[in-house]
Amino acid sequence: MKMAATRPRPLEWHRFLAALAVFVALLGVLPYSGPLFASLFPDLDRPLYQQQSFASLVVAHLWLVVAAALTATTFGIGAGVFVTRPQGREFRRLVETLSAMGQTFPPVAVLALSVPVIGFGFWPAFIALALYGVLPISENTIAGLESVDPAAKEAAEGLGMTNRQRLLQIELPLAAPIILAGVRTSVTINIGTAAIASTVGAISLGSPIIIGLNGNNIAYVIQGAVLVSGLAIVVDMGFGVLSQRIGKWKSGQV
Amino acid sequence: MIQFRGISKSFGDTLVVPDLNLTIARGEFCVLIGPSGSGKSTILKMINRLVEHTTGEIDFAGEPIRSFPPEVLRRRIGYAIQSVGLFPHWTVEANIATVPRLLGWDSARIEARITDLLRLLNLDAARFRAAYPHQLSGGQQQRVGVARALAADPDVLLMDEPFGALDPITRDSLQAEMTRIHAETGKTIVFVTHDMDEALRLASRVVILDKGRIVQTASPRDILNAPANEFVRAFLGKDDYGLKLLSVETVGNRMRAEISAMAEDSVLPDDNLRLALSRMVVLKSDRIGVRDATGEPVGTLFLSDVVS
Numbered sequence: 001m002k003m004a005a006t007r008p009r010p011l012e013w014h015r016f017l018a019a020l021a022v023f024v025a026l027l028g029v030l031p032y033s034g035p036l037f038a039s040l041f042p043d044l045d046r047p048l049y050q051q052q053s054f055a056s057l058v059v060a061h062l063w064l065v066v067a068a069a070l071t072a073t074t075f076g077i078g079a080g081v082f083v084t085r086p087q088g089r090e091f092r093r094l095v096e097t098l099s100a101m102g103q104t105f106p107p108v109a110v111l112a113l114s115v116p117v118i119g120f121g122f123w124p125a126f127i128a129l130a131l132y133g134v135l136p137i138s139e140n141t142i143a144g145l146e147s148v149d150p151a152a153k154e155a156a157e158g159l160g161m162t163n164r165q166r167l168l169q170i171e172l173p174l175a176a177p178i179i180l181a182g183v184r185t186s187v188t189i190n191i192g193t194a195a196i197a198s199t200v201g202a203i204s205l206g207s208p209i210i211i212g213l214n215g216n217n218i219a220y221v222i223q224g225a226v227l228v229s230g231l232a233i234v235v236d237m238g239f240g241v242l243s244q245r246i247g248k249w250k251s252g253q254v
Numbered sequence: 255m256i257q258f259r260g261i262s263k264s265f266g267d268t269l270v271v272p273d274l275n276l277t278i279a280r281g282e283f284c285v286l287i288g289p290s291g292s293g294k295s296t297i298l299k300m301i302n303r304l305v306e307h308t309t310g311e312i313d314f315a316g317e318p319i320r321s322f323p324p325e326v327l328r329r330r331i332g333y334a335i336q337s338v339g340l341f342p343h344w345t346v347e348a349n350i351a352t353v354p355r356l357l358g359w360d361s362a363r364i365e366a367r368i369t370d371l372l373r374l375l376n377l378d379a380a381r382f383r384a385a386y387p388h389q390l391s392g393g394q395q396q397r398v399g400v401a402r403a404l405a406a407d408p409d410v411l412l413m414d415e416p417f418g419a420l421d422p423i424t425r426d427s428l429q430a431e432m433t434r435i436h437a438e439t440g441k442t443i444v445f446v447t448h449d450m451d452e453a454l455r456l457a458s459r460v461v462i463l464d465k466g467r468i469v470q471t472a473s474p475r476d477i478l479n480a481p482a483n484e485f486v487r488a489f490l491g492k493d494d495y496g497l498k499l500l501s502v503e504t505v506g507n508r509m510r511a512e513i514s515a516m517a518e519d520s521v522l523p524d525d526n527l528r529l530a531l532s533r534m535v536v537l538k539s540d541r542i543g544v545r546d547a548t549g550e551p552v553g554t555l556f557l558s559d560v561v562s
């Protein structure tokens with residue numbers, strides 16, 4: 001049938017692996033790049049960030065993002081499913097309004113607001129990220145579930161599926177590509193936001209950036225920024241692979 | 255098999271079915287027909303509780319339908335709809351296996367059943383088994399839809415304008431398929447349509463509805479020969495009423511045993527007179543040969559006997 005559509009899948013996969021390899025190589029080389037940055041910025045006393053290892057920064061950054069994303073996905077999908085069920089229909093307006101309002105809030109503001117409530121460190125960053133990450137996911141869950149062909153839903157009901165079977169076997173799988181797109185947006189935004197989270201004392205790839213900005217150390221800023229953007233690209237490509245897997249039936253692959 | 259007793263249905267303040275009494279016997283091919291808003295779909299959907307009736311009682315296989323949990327009831331009743339509603343992320347075989355899986359059949363039994371159903375619906379297993387719905391034409395999708403409805407060998411098959419969205423040629427072949435499947439399986443079928451030709455062709459009994467009331471219920475032939483009132487007569491149509499009359503009579507009943515010179519074209523004894531007339535017009539002849547299924551000449555049909 002649509003043979004053309006069968007080609008990009010391995011390509012997408014290979015691209016992701018290549019990007020991942022480049023990122024890991026970068027991470028391996030960066031600790032030895034002191035002389036390079038020294039020659040680029042001869043005025044700096046310490047041209048290489050060494051408070052923590054870059055690898056541990058990546059791990060801390062990912063941990064923050066993954067923990068927040070898992071929380072946001074749980075609540076986002078939960079809210080999206082709830083307001084599209086008959087018993088939750090009344091709350092749909094509310095959730096949509098909150099989503100729209102939330103989107104107009106810059107993540108930095110959420111961070112700033114959470115500090116007085118929770119204090120400094122991992123938790124305010126985690127809460128800000130999780131809250132901010134819920135919105136694209138709940139929104140896309142609603143859109144995804146709404147996009148399911150009403151005929152498929154009627155058939156599922158008429159053939160004797162229970163509500164739970166209908167949701168798990170028909171509605172969620174069919175909405176999955178759109179929901180995944182929401183998770184992808186959420187995670188991509190949060191990889192960036194997690195860097196800013198260093199302002200409230202969380203350890204992340206933002207730490208060299210913030211310290212660099214405070215101490216006028218451009219080399220630190222570059223080191224942190226390269227890794228954050230590299231991480232964002234690799235993760236986004238990972239989602240590309242995943243979304244192709246999940247929508248496989250559309251291209252007619254068996 | 256299905257019995258409506260004093261059934262009414264209102265949506266809010268609107269009474270769509272006032273007082274319905276109808277018994278559908280085992281093995282019947284019962285076609286509900288009426289204009290838009292006549293309540294035919296609502297009546298159909300009350301059987302599998304997609305629509306809950308307001309008052310009265312509906313019995314299924316001798317028991318009130320509300321004595322079953324809705325899912326249990328629905329798994330015993332096949333259901334096919336105009337928009338088909340195949341699950342796009344499942345292959346044809348997974349779609350057909352829906353109800354057997356819900357019922358927990360073992361995989362060998364499901365496999366065998368899928369093979370049987372693909373054969374019954376004239377779908378090439380090698381080509382379609384692992385295909386996804388979007389790779390199929392509209393007619394093929396509806397064949398899969400009917401196969402899915404029949405999968406768990408239900409006692410009753412409900413069909414809601416299943417061929418309404420198909421082109422005339424595809425519809426024609428699926429109607430022929432339904433007649434054959436009904437004869438082969440002996441299933442009780444309740445079928446909704448607004449197309450009188452379809453009703454006359456398929457039904458063992460036609461139920462004509464208007465504003466939620468039964469106007470007339472009888473065999474296609476009796477409806478044509480004795481329409482109950484103006485409404486039914488109008489519904490049968492003026493211009494091709496005569497052709498409809500011919501469509502419920504078979505060649506076998508009107509032909510003569512004499513075998514005259516055979517033209518190239520011929521009809522079968524089971525064909526209807528409308529088809530025979532059409533062939534005669536094409537042949538520009540006042541008679542046509544009749545052959546049996548093996549191609550042996552068995553008689554001749556004369557125009558004068560068609561119109562008498």
